[in-house]
Amino acid sequence: MTDTKAAPKKSTRATKAGADPEVASGVTQFFTPVVHELTALAVNGKQAHWNVRGRDFLEVHEFLDVVVAHAQEWADLAAERVVALGLPIDARLATIAKDSEAVNPKAGFKQSDETIADVVAQIDVATERVNAAIEGLEELDPASQDVAISIRQGLDKDRWFLAAHTSVE
Numbered sequence: 312m313t314d315t316k317a318a319p320k321k322s323t324r325a326t327k328a329g330a331d332p333e334v335a336s337g338v339t340q341f342f343t344p345v346v347h348e349l350t351a352l353a354v355n356g357k358q359a360h361w362n363v364r365g366r367d368f369l370e371v372h373e374f375l376d377v378v379v380a381h382a383q384e385w386a387d388l389a390a391e392r393v394v395a396l397g398l399p400i401d402a403r404l405a406t407i408a409k410d411s412e413a414v415n416p417k418a419g420f421k422q423s424d425e426t427i428a429d430v431v432a433q434i435d436v437a438t439e440r441v442n443a444a445i446e447g448l449e450e451l452d453p454a455s456q457d458v459a460i461s462i463r464q465g466l467d468k469d470r471w472f473l474a475a476h477t478s479v480e
């Protein structure tokens with residue numbers, strides 16, 4: 312005899328994410344590179360903030376501090392999501408230097424166009440990691456995917472504000 316009753320709806324993992332090691336491990340896998348690239352963006356963003364030169368110096372100098380503050384804030388958001396699920400985050404300097412694909416800007420003073428291009432390139436690297444998290448976490452943990460989506464929205468806006476100063480697309 313066939314049971315015609317509908318199968319009980321599979322509960323989403325999101326409701327018990329904190330207790331599910333598979334979810335915690337998956338979120339760590341996707342968020343660790345996000346934390347690394349956002350931290351790299353914060354460090355190289357400060358480098359850019361200090362060394363930018365050019366006619367629009369003051370505006371770019373000041374906005375780069377906004378980019379840095381956002382990168383730190385979003386790295387914190389992603390890292391604390393991992394920790395909230397019960398796993399540690401490895402964002403040690405040596406780990407970031409080894410694993411990150413950060414743009415390594417030339418040392419010394421630079422004109423604002425070159426400075427902006429470097430920072431936009433770093434934003435693009437971070438955005439790639441965030442996109443991977445958005446895609447990879449959709450099924451695994453929608454609550455973490457939501458964090459990644461909010462970071463993506465912020466990165467897009469900062470990229471626009473910076474790129475609009477130059478011919479950078």
Ligand SMILES: [Fe+2]
Pocket residue numbers: 360376
């Ligand atoms: Fe400053």
